[in-house]
Amino acid sequence: MSWRREVEALVRPPRDTPALFVALERGIPEVRIVHAGGAFFDFVESRADLARAATDAAAATRPVAESASLPFPDASVGWLVLSFLGDASDARRRAAVAAEVARVAAPGATIVAVDHNRPRQLVAALGALVRAPRPPRWLPLGAWRRLAYPTARELRAAGLTVERLRLAGDERIQVISARRRARNGFRVDMINR
Numbered sequence: 001m002s003w004r005r006e007v008e009a010l011v012r013p014p015r016d017t018p019a020l021f022v023a024l025e026r027g028i029p030e031v032r033i034v035h036a037g038g039a040f041f042d043f044v045e046s047r048a049d050l051a052r053a054a055t056d057a058a059a060a061t062r063p064v065a066e067s068a069s070l071p072f073p074d075a076s077v078g079w080l081v082l083s084f085l086g087d088a089s090d091a092r093r094r095a096a097v098a099a100e101v102a103r104v105a106a107p108g109a110t111i112v113a114v115d116h117n118r119p120r121q122l123v124a125a126l127g128a129l130v131r132a133p134r135p136p137r138w139l140p141l142g143a144w145r146r147l148a149y150p151t152a153r154e155l156r157a158a159g160l161t162v163e164r165l166r167l168a169g170d171e172r173i174q175v176i177s178a179r180r181r182a183r184n185g186f187r188v189d190m191i192n193r
Helices: 003-011 049-058 091-104 122-128 138-147 151-157
Strands: 017-027 028-034 077-083 105-116 160-168 173-181
Touching: 003 105, 003 160, 003 173, 017 091, 028 138, 077 091, 091 105, 105 151, 122 138, 151 160, 151 173
Parallel strands: 017 077, 077 105
Antiparallel strands: 017 028, 105 173, 160 173
16 A cells, blocks of 8 residues: 555545645645545655646645635634645744644644654664655755654644554654644544544
C-alpha cells in the first residue's frame, strides 16, 4: 500500500461529513474543503506533473493571506486535517497555524495533523530523508531535525487534547488525532463516529 492511501485511510472523516483541509506550504496555509470520497494528499512527484498540477489546482486551492489567520468564524468547523508535510516553517509560524486551527475548531471537533516522522531504525530513518514524502530541507542536518519535530506537543500547546499518534508509510509519517476541548472543560464526543 502506498503511503498516500495509508494516510488517506487514517484521516478519513465520518461518512457525509466534509472536512476542512489546511496544508502549510512555504509558511502560508492553503485551505480547501474535502467532501466524502475526496483525496487530501494529492502530491505530485515529477516536475512535469508539478507544472500541470499548479495550473489545475489554482482554482481548487485558495491560499490564505500571509498571516496565519483562517477565513472562518470561531468554533465553526467540526473536522479538520492539518498537514505539515513538505513544509519547512519555523516553530513560531507552525504554532500560529496550530492556534488558528484550534480557534476555528468547534468544541469536540476532531483535528488530524499529519507530519514527517523520523523512524526508530537508523536505516529506515536515513531512507526517510530521500523517500517520498521528503522533508523540505536542503541540508541533510536540517532535514534530519525536521523529521523529529514534536507536532503532538505543538497541538497540546495550542489547547487541543491529543488522543492518538499513529505512524504510517514505514514510520515516515506521523498521524496525530486530537480534539478541541469543550468550553466547560468536558469533552464532547461526536455522535456519528
